[in-house]
Structure formats: structure tokens, C-alpha cells
Amino acid sequence: MTRKNSTFYFAERPQGLIVPGKTFKLVESDAPTADDLEDGQVLVEVIYLSVDPGMRSVLYDSRSYVPALALGEKMKGNGIARVLASKSAKAKEGDLVTALTGWTEVAIVGENELQVINLPEGANVTDALGAAGNTGITAYIGLKHIGQPKAGETVVVSGAAGATGIIVGQIAKIHGCRVVGIAGSDDKCRLLVDELGFDVALNYKSPAFREELAKATPKYIDVYWDNVGGEILDECLARAAVHSRFVICGSISIYNSLGAAENKGIRNLIQVLMQRIRMEGFIVFDYRDDYPEARQALGKWLVEGKIKRKETIVKGGIGVVDSTFNDLFAGKNVGKLMVEVKPLQEAH
Template identity: 45%
Template sequence: MTTQNRQFLLAARPQGMVKESDFTYHEAPVPTPGPGQVLIRTTYISLDPSMRGQMENRADYVAPLALGDVMRAGGTGEIVTSNHPDHPVGTLVQGTFGMQDYVVSDGHNPPFRAFDAKIHPQQALGVLGGTGMTAYFGLLDLAEPQPGQVVVISGAAGATGSVAGQIAKLKGCTVFGLAGSDDKCRWLTGELGFDGAINYKTQDVGNELDRLCPDGINIYFDNVGGEILDLCLARIADNARVVICGGISRYNQSGEIPGPKNYFNLVFRRARMEGFIVLDYAPRFPEAIQDMLGWIEQGKLKQSTTVIEGFENLPKALIQLFEGANTGKLMVKV
């Protein structure tokens, strides 16, 4: 075991697009677990859009990050030293371990949960992790999809969108996805079974939505915000549900960001727009994971993972996330 604990610390509150210089590489000694504690060695570290807001403490549902703190990040790991009888060495775990090789935990701080060795860490972090849970509860609890309804998903080739779309298909919906490349669009329709896809970078999104959804959109699952949210709000059907899952187009903007000018269509269409925080659903994660595992076994739910090798690439990987370089879940293999 190495004696160094590689870390990326938050060095600056980003202005506009996150930059590598917003992080500082640091080597700390590997921490020693005290009584009742375990030492976890991270294996994969997750890159998620919400990390951008956390760098600025925009979100108050997690503790604030100070400059100099280890950057917060989800990850998988393995218990390599244990002073806790319930958590033996060799246990595979996932949790918010941060951008570092090693973390000490008593099971509560940071919290972790064990996962079975038959589950690949990439699944634990993706379809069965935060983004999968987000897709599951955002779609099923907030949007309440019914068979035959038209579902539009932005950021559809991302970790959350791609899972939300597949669940909507499982529920009998007609599903269209927006993504940023022809390759991603082909993956959505070819591999994941979406009924159609729109390349928002090259196609006229409004025209395509009109063509694909002539009777309007029953459910819009929004991961991006901005102009695409407005284009979808203009095309919602009566009693539509607009789930605000994310707003990645906003995260790297500075100053005042415009709101959805078509929000008033919620009145004409008797529709609702709703936000949520997946952490609120933590007590129900086990039921979701059971459903998801069943769908995976039946071949009805697939995960794509973009794995970047090398701890040192973490800041770059986060930037690539915002550039849309990934298909499906983006993570760094430590």
C-alpha cells in the first residue's frame, strides 16, 4: 500500500466554465482509522453535473465546501483496513468519498453502503447509484408516466437521462431524447430503444419536436434548462409534468441567467413543473435498486459508461462532462 493519499482540493470558486486551475493536486499521508473506523481505498470516482454548483456552494442540501477542502465526489471503494466488526476488510462500498485515494469512515461520516461483489463498481456508481436513483424517482415519482404518453428527455445520453428514458420505455411510453452528437443519437435509438432522438447541436429542435410530438409532450424530463426547456414548455400537452432534474446549460454561466420565458404555458396547459433532490429518497433506494437489478437481468436496462483512466485526470474529466464528451455515466478509474 502506498503511503501517499492523492487528493484534489478545491482551489477556487469557478468563474464561468470550471477550469483545471480551480483544483489543487495535493498529497497527504494515508489516514489511519481509529477505533470503530475503517479505511476505504477508492476505486472509481464519479463526475456529476451537480459538482459544479457545489464548488460555489450554490446548493444548500449538502454541507458547504471551503477552499482547500478535498473536492466532494461520489465513488466506489473497498475497505482495506477495518476496526469495525460490521465492516470487514474486502467489503465493496459506495459513498461520497471525495477526489482522493483514501478516506476514513465510521460508517456515518461519510456514510457508505456496501454492495455485492456480483455488482460491478461501474453499476454501483451509475445505474444503481446516484444518477440511476435520480432517473428512477424523478421519472416514476414526479412524472408518473402512463402507457402511451410522450416523454421527452434532454441530456438523454447522459447518466441520468439515458436511464430515465429506458425506464419510460419500460412503462410503455413513447420516448424521444435530445443529445449533442449523431453518435449519441444513434446510441439512444439503436441501443437503448428510444423512439427518436434529436441532435440539438445540428438540428432545429423546435421543428423536430413538432414533427415527433404532434400532439404535444406529456412528460418533459429536463437535465439542461435554457432554450431547450423553453422549446419544450411551448409544446407541452394538457396536464403535462415538467420534471426539473438538472440545468447543465446553466451551471457554468456567470451572472444573471434568464428563466424560462414560456413558463406561463403551465397555465394554458394546466401543467406542473417540479424539482427534487434525490437524497430525499434515500430510504427508498433499496426498492429502486431491486427494480433496477431486475430490469438489468431481463436485458431491459443498459448502462453505458465512459471511463477515464488515472486519478490525475479528475479535473479534466469534470470539464469533459460539461463539454458533453461522455456517453452515459462518466467516471475516473483510480
């Protein structure tokens, strides 16, 4: 019997949040097979799909670090998958890999689009997407090259309870820094302090946020890791120390309104001059040579307990991916957000 395969295709460019069942069209077709493989290709079945804020930018027809998706294309996405068949020396049947599978159940991927998962004993397979995967690698490399935290400095992280922010804060603590997290609920703030070792956590929705930020940064901000953009970035510019480093990694607050007239400029940009701030946009793909170093360090810290993972895994199969995507912008996730496409024990 021919195996079936469900895939999300980009159907309508959204204005604001995506609309489940409308922005993407879920199409069932015959799954690709080993007979369809060409040299250098691998057939995989998807187990977990990564759900990331930056994926929203490919739905907007703009100049970005990832080419915009054309209507009718398969939605882009990274996942954990098991190899079903291979015509590549890089991976063999049965291997678990991270791969650019897109939003689908079964895919053919090129050998340059996958990485065989090799985690230390004691790690979880989902760490290959989260704490020891691109999420953790982003935190490690951005701090290494731009943030450059030093013992005793104050590091502030926005989106601190999200996938990258959680790891950034914990790595900063390993470096001996005082870490202030900014999140969107009191529960997330308690988690950051009580479970993950942040020194202070602030709810940006508090009416007194500006005063609370000032109190939490009496010696000003040496390193600011920005996952959010907008008003929080503005407030942190006002608290910047001389020669501080601002790592601009994400702008989740405006992804759903890119190009809209209501997007306002930064009021405190003058502080970049006044405080001699190094403020740099950061895309992890520019530092691929550092990936092995980052994976090794992150894996070691995980098994030593110096970094704790936090994951939100949504079950329900491929059909829930589009509705889960909006959870990012509603702040429903803690840590890395993934969809379980197929239980690991059922993959074959």
C-alpha cells in the same frame, strides 16, 4: 514504508469552467491508516470516482441542496472503494462499497457515508455508481413520484445520452411510453435509437430543432425530464400537454454561470398555468426510503437486459479527475462518467 495519498483540495473559486491545476490543488501526504480509525469509521482505498454535473454547484457560493465547498476543503465526491480496515459493523475488510470518499486515493469515511455493494449476479461493479447506483435510482424515483409515466404517453428526456437520461428513457420504455431523447450530436442520437430503444432522438444543435421537436411530439409532451435547463426547457414548455409533468432534475447548461447576468428567464413559463403543468424540482436525497426498492428493480432489469448500461471510464489515476470534470460540459461522455483511480484487480 509509509503509503502516500494524493488528494484534490479546492483552491480557487472558478468563473465558468474549472481550470485544471488551478481550481484544485493536488496534494500528496501520508495516507491515513487503520490506527487512525475511530468507532464507526472505515478506511477505504478508492477504485472509481463518480464525475457528476451537480458537483459544479458546490464550487459556487450559493444556496443549494449541497453546502458550498470552502476554499481549502477536500473536493467532495462519491466513489467505489475497497475496505482496508474497519471499526464498523456495517462493512468488513475486503468489502466493496460506495462511499463519500471525496477526490482522493485513500480515505476514512463514516458508516453513514457508505453502502456495501450488493448487486445481482451478472451485474458489473461499476453499476453501483451508474445504472443501479445513484444515477439509476434518481431516474427510477423521479419517474415514480413526479413523472408518473403511463403506457402510450410521450416522454421527452433532455441530456438523454448522459448518465441519468439514458436510464430515464429506458425505464419509460418499460412503462410502454413513446420516448423522445434530446442529445448534442448525431452519433449520440443514433445510439439512443439503435442501441437503447428510444423511439426518436433529436440533436438540439440542429438549426431546425424547434420544428423537429414539434414533429416528434404531435400529441404534445406528457412527461418531460429536464437535465439541461435553459432554452431546451423553454422549447419543451411550448410543447407541453395539458396536465403534463415536468421533472426538473438538472440544469447543466447553466451550472458554469450560476448567478451571472446573462442567465435569462424562461419565456414560456405561462404554459405552466395554461396547460396546468406539474413542474417540480427533484433531488433524490429526499426519497432515501425508496432506495432499496429502486436498487432491486434496476438490478433485475439490468440482468434481464431491459436496461442497458452505458459508461465512459477515464483511466489515468487520481491526477486526471479535475480535467475529466470539464468533459461533462463538453459533452464528451456517453452514459455514466467515472475516473478509474486504481484498477480493481490491483486494489487490496
